[in-house]
Amino acid sequence: xxxxxxxxxxxxxxxxxxxxxxxxxxxxxxxxxxxxxxxxxxxxxxxxxxxxxxxxxxxxxxxxxxxxxxxxxxxxxxxxxxxxxxxxxxxxxxxx
Numbered sequence: 001x002x003x004x005x006x007x008x009x010x011x012x013x014x015x016x017x018x019x020x021x022x023x024x025x026x027x028x029x030x031x032x033x034x035x036x037x038x039x040x041x042x043x044x045x046x047x048x049x050x051x052x053x054x055x056x057x058x059x060x061x062x063x064x065x066x067x068x069x070x071x072x073x074x075x076x077x078x079x080x081x082x083x084x085x086x087x088x089x090x091x092x093x094x095x096x
């Protein structure tokens with residue numbers, strides 16, 4: 001019985017640590033979004049049709065990286081690290 005409870009406690013700690021890490025990623029991603037993305041994609045990432053900027057809510061890290069790599073409009077974003085792109089995706093995933 002003690003081993004089972006110990007295993008459950010370890011699982012709970014791992015889950016908690018993962019959620020804290022994810023929350024930190026999203027918080028860092030929000031900072032990057034506000035500084036680099038919001039001017040064109042709007043404060044809620046819904047896009048700005050007048051600027052022909054699409055919604056980027058819920059985009060994955062791969063989709064973001066592809067957009068940065070292939071669009072001349074995103075030349076200033078090429079300096080983002082892979083971790084920053086992942087954090088940005090974590091934040092965009094929180095938007096409804």
